[in-house]
Amino acid sequence: MFFAPKEIKEATGESLIYCQRRVMVSKEFTFDAAHHLFNYEGKCKALHGHTYRLQIAVSGFLDERGMVYDFGDLKAIYKTELEPKLDHRYLNESLPYMNTTAENMVYWIYQTFAQALPNERGLQIEHVRLYETPSSYAEFRREWEHG
Template identity: 65%
Template structure:
């Protein structure tokens, strides 16, 4: 059986590891964070169930890349959560999307681009995140259906 073991020695900064050892590499790395929100919407110029007012539990996955700072971090996961809560989720969670988003048909394809743009804008505003960028946003409308916006598509067109 496996036994529970307490560490023999808790590593201490400036004694066991030096500050200049915290950053292991100088490569670009991608971090990802996922969120969910519940919202109602309906589609215009569409024949099918979604023309009627209905709701979804959406799932959003962000892929953000950048270079690590002196601590070995690109961005703290808590900072991604704060951006989500303060700048994006307020327009989405428990909202009627046709009312809170810019004028658009509230398709997953339109919404994922708007979410991408909001996150990209927020990263640009954070001066401590130099080089951080959105690589992709994936928006699940159902557990098996999603739309995705990728940096290479967003910046070319």
């Protein structure tokens, strides 16, 4: 038989935090969008669309609940900062001026998400991976920011 704890053991000094090290959490999203590429000779020169798959990973130290960052909070940043410019949009018009390659887009997503992430418990964005097709993606990592 299993007995769920009924209270937090604050009086004994015990903590809900088991891991004292940095931990990474990641959330995945999908969106549909259209774009075309400039200065490119191939099929993608013409207007076309994709169902993109986006993975965003952040790391930090655990809070009093034993969590790095709530998955719902990751989703909230996506919903407010990214989705309005990405989902069911013509990316050449909704994003800043760029050639809307997966490589350019993944860096813009990285920067946008990083700016919205709270500055607490060492939270930092680790990487963003943007799949343009099920087998093709571009990725940007934190360690590449200054290199």
